[in-house]
Amino acid sequence: MRRVWALVLAGGAGSRFGTGTDVGATRTDAVAARTKVMVPVAGRTMLDWSVSAAAAACDGVTLVLPAGLLEQAVPSAETALAQSPVLGEELRAGQTTSVVPADTTLADVALRAEVVLARADAVVAGGATRSASVRAGLGTVPDDVDVVVCHDAARPGASAALFDAVIAAVRSGADAAVPVLPVYDTLKRVPAWRDSGGTVTATVDRTGLFAVQTPQAFRREALVAAHAGAPEATDDAALIEAAGGTVLAVPGEAEAHKVTTQADLVIVEALLAGRARAVATHQTSPTDGGSG
Template identity: 55%
Template sequence: MPIDAIIVAAGRGTRLGGALPKQYLPLGSRTIVARAVDAFLDHPVIRDVVVVIAEGDEERLGAALADRPRAVRVVHGGETRQASVARGLDALPAADPAAGVMVHDAARPFVSAAVIDRVAAALAQSAAVIPAVPVADTLKRVDGSEVVATVDRSALVQVQTPQGFHVAALRAAHAAARESATDDAGLVEAQGGRVTTVPGERTNFKITTEDDLAVARASLLEVPVVGHGFDVHRLEKGGPMIIGGLVLDVPMRLQGHSDADVALHAITDALFGAIGDGDIGHHFPPSDEAWRGAASDRFLAYAADRVRKAGGRIVHIDLTIMCERPKIGPVREAMRARIAEIVAVPVTAVSVKATTTERLGFTGRGEGIAAQATATVLRSME
């Protein structure tokens, strides 16, 4: 039986909150939706993959799957999950009624090949198959905050996806549906169809809340990696000086092709170093006139975004500025706050220190300023 897959990714993830729909959030080195799609693209029993998305999410999905050589078909979803699945069904070959289809939620990124195997095998005997796991917790019926009764859980299971169907059976169930259902098997049940279960896996959970997302991220193997950055810029007369993302009203400034913010340049290189992504000169070459006079906060924000796209989380930045003047102490806290804002981390994750070289060397003579930084990143090493 040829089997296609429909990945439902048209929801907005309102229970999780945030401006970005949850399926496009990073989860280690991949996004949530990419992990779900990968499982089916990589499985030998799956012939074709249809991804159902909301209108306007084309670029997001394209970016999430940019490194996948095998293409997916993309269709726009409807107002409800049920409508979105129906549109996915419409995208399947109409002349192949003997085919099977699996419907999977994009918010279940950890579906295993073994679960897909079990659903596919059961489709040889049943027109509707769902993975399920026993209910492990004691269940209570409540009225408000008061417990009314304990519920017998012996005959209860938690249902997962992918749910597998003969295409003809699922199309008929959708066509006959008079009420909405929380899953496609419910539509088949409503028409008197027989639904069978296969063992699911507790790791195949759905990301719905912040707690779920935290558990998903904690389940990945993340290791700390440290990047180091160092930069030097010459001092010249005239002001103001731009350093650490601040504009200081002092009678000297730093020379450079951009705004010469030596502190932000050091942090930028530290972030690139943590993910093995070249250096600031590679991404923003001084030979390119486009970067003449450019604000260095753009470079730093770009580097932080590259870290996140590589599946990393910035957990700490440690910056040391080496100069005789200006004095960094009076602006240290403002500098920490500005760096934290650019990188989008809590201010507690940023350390700013200053030191002199006891009047030795070019910094001691007041000819220039040096800065070094380390960036600690938690990164999935899958």
């Protein structure tokens, strides 16, 4: 039976995320010390949320990390595990909230350990661009996989059901499938935009326009062929389109909002709060794991 494999992309520098204080002083030190996807949101790191959803829907997961972070992750994990065997047990079980205190040195070590011990089947260093990182991840995908799903770790709210939806669309015969949301804001064209603003030259008709999210699913052969020659694009579906492939759109999720700035973090935390409570309730249920 053919399998499905996910590439969770966490290679971005997060330069627009910054270290500002506009979402509360308690976050400042933690943000400065870690890559964006290592920042906690609704009790778990963005990375943990994203890998968990991918693992629930796919047969395997490759985590694509910045090369520098990957070099630090393994020794940091070894240090953390040497300090606390319980930490390793909880990280492997995905129960990281109880061992990751806020704004401490141990939190940084523990979160780096989580990178290695997350529910990922492979960890690889990404490239200088998003497309290069996808190609690095493709090199880890086993031969018996026929559907590959690419997901940005900075969209921690994407559910396993959203993964299922794009996978099903590809299984139905499409070369690729992407989740989308309608564009509700009025769109203006400002060709000469500067930090101080710019002149509006037109109002764009938003009829038929949709904002694209991840996860995005692909026929493996189509994705590999689209990356031949090392092209660059803001998402992989654009490469499939350029190659003449069929890309289906499925309904997206508000929770799959991308964390680009610290303001986005506040939005996603609010969206994920209910899901985090449900997970915590399940983990603490006295009947969970019982014999019935």
